[in-house]
Amino acid sequence: MKTLFLIADGMGDWPIDALDGKTPLQAARTPHMDALARRGAMGLCRTVPEGMPPGSDVANMSLLGFDPAHLHTGRGPIEAAAQGIDAGPDDLIWRLNVVTLDGLHPGDHMRDYSSGHIATAESHKLIHRLQAELGDDRFRFVPGIQYRHLLIEKNGAKGPGATTDIRPPHDITDQPVDKDLESFAGYPELFELVRKAADILNGEDNPTKANSIWPWGQGRPLHLPDFAATFGCKGAVVTAVDLVRGLGKAAGMATPEVVDVTGLLDTNYEGKVEAALDFLTSGGDFVFVHLEAPDECGHAGNIADKIESIERFDARVVAPIVAALGAEARYLIACDHLTPIAIRTHASDPVPFLYAGPDTLEEKTGVVFNEAACTASGLVLETGHELLPWVLAR
Ligand SMILES: [Zn+2]
Known part of the structure; x- marks a missing residue:
């Protein structure tokens, strides 16, 4: 039937x-x-x-x-499954938005989870550049669609846990990111990567509204x-x-x-x-x-x-x-x-x-x-x- x-x-x-x-x-x-x-x-x-x-x-x-x-296991792993992305059992798969932020300091606000609904072709240029300049044995940037991408962290530690985790950017439009900065403190190497990415994206040679990356929804590969x-x-x-x-x-x-x-x-x-x-x-x-x-x-x-x-x-x-x-x-x-x-x-x-x-x-x-x-x-x-x-x- x-x-x-x-x-x-x-x-x-x-x-x-x-x-x-x-x-x-x-x-x-x-x-x-x-x-x-x-x-x-x-x-x-x-x-x-x-x-x-x-x-x-x-x-x-x-x-x-x-x-x-x-x-x-997380939202990132499901999207990786959709794209057919391979990851090891101990890898952490983060969903990665390109976003518009005031900045990465207390009191700064999330302005746009989608960077003005950035076009895929534009965001791919940014993700490829971030991979070329910041990608290494630990972190790998994987381009997706529009503002939605992935970051794969080799043997990533799970961090402080869901209660203090970084919030989905679409849930915090025009809200301060202070809570999330506290969560990022549980992932110091990741936050270092986010800061370096912001330095690159805030350069004059980036014409898009994307001025930061925002990793969230992390987990081990989905089975x-x-x-x-x-x-x-x-x-x-x-x-x-x-x-x-x-x-x-x-x-x-x-x-x-x-x-x-x-x-x-x-x-x-x-x-x-x-x-x-x-x-x-x-x-x-x-x-x-x-x-x-x-x-x-x-x-x-x-x-x-x-x-x-x-x-x-x-x-x-x-x-x-x-x-x-x-x-x-x-x-x-x-x-x-x-x-x-x-x-x-x-x-x-x-x-x-x-x-x-x-x-x-x-x-x-x-x-x-x-x-x-x-x-x-x-x-x-x-x-x-x-x-x-x-x-x-x-
Ligand atoms: Zn739904």
Whole structure:
């Protein structure tokens, strides 16, 4: 039987005054998800284990059936897996942003985690230069996409630990970096590298907005169990996002490339749907289709766009997939975590989910898919990585 996980990143939300107490999912027109809800089952699932940060990496790992509490090593390692970068078992893989900072002294602020959404060609020049001037047996700069790169530290020590670690730069826009400077003190050689990089990037010959590097999200290389061996089905991940692709690759899943996917409202929905259906018709059993846009709209605090992104998910992902596969397939619709408009970042609340399959064909009336309906159902899966086996067992 074919199984589809259709994941709208950050879709879940809290009631919003400007929407008369509705959430964006309640305010959005979602006739196709509501049709599945009329015959399906709804519930809540805790995708972020107690004590872990509510990142997309952690939450999507849960949705893919793997326990982040045991298998998650950091964000850098997942992105390295996405790029197929080799690292030794004792290496530390850092995610590396090129950023715009006031400077590296107490009271200085993080201004832009993306260096003005720097173009890949521009950032590659910078990363290649940093590798040429600062790369050595200890540190290796690996270019990625736009502002997102990697730094591999040979036999890196794990440092003072997650509670004092360097914060993701997108979480501290226009905030002072004092706390992070304290964390950098736990990694003196790394901080020396950061200071030297800032000297180079602040030179007059750098025309970009990038004036510093920002290593974070470090961990040992990621090893996930093989998806097919673990769950007995051949799976694929369709996504615009490296982080989610990396999880799929690490689990030995197919990760078909789709052209013109952007991770934003204007993404290539039809291309993603086609890639998912192609995989299923060529012998695949399971596809995880991931749509990033609702999360981006949540971070932007844009209510209208978040509603629009949910309506497009319903009309251009859910509708054509259900039309193609009908009542014979199993569907799971969920988000990885909430990205509430009120806080413009991720929340750790359990996520709403909707399941419909050949075992749920009886139609009910007056049922719609939203956070309140999922909460009212009383079904709560407290262990996120048990959701996928729960679906496969039905
Ligand atoms: Zn996410």
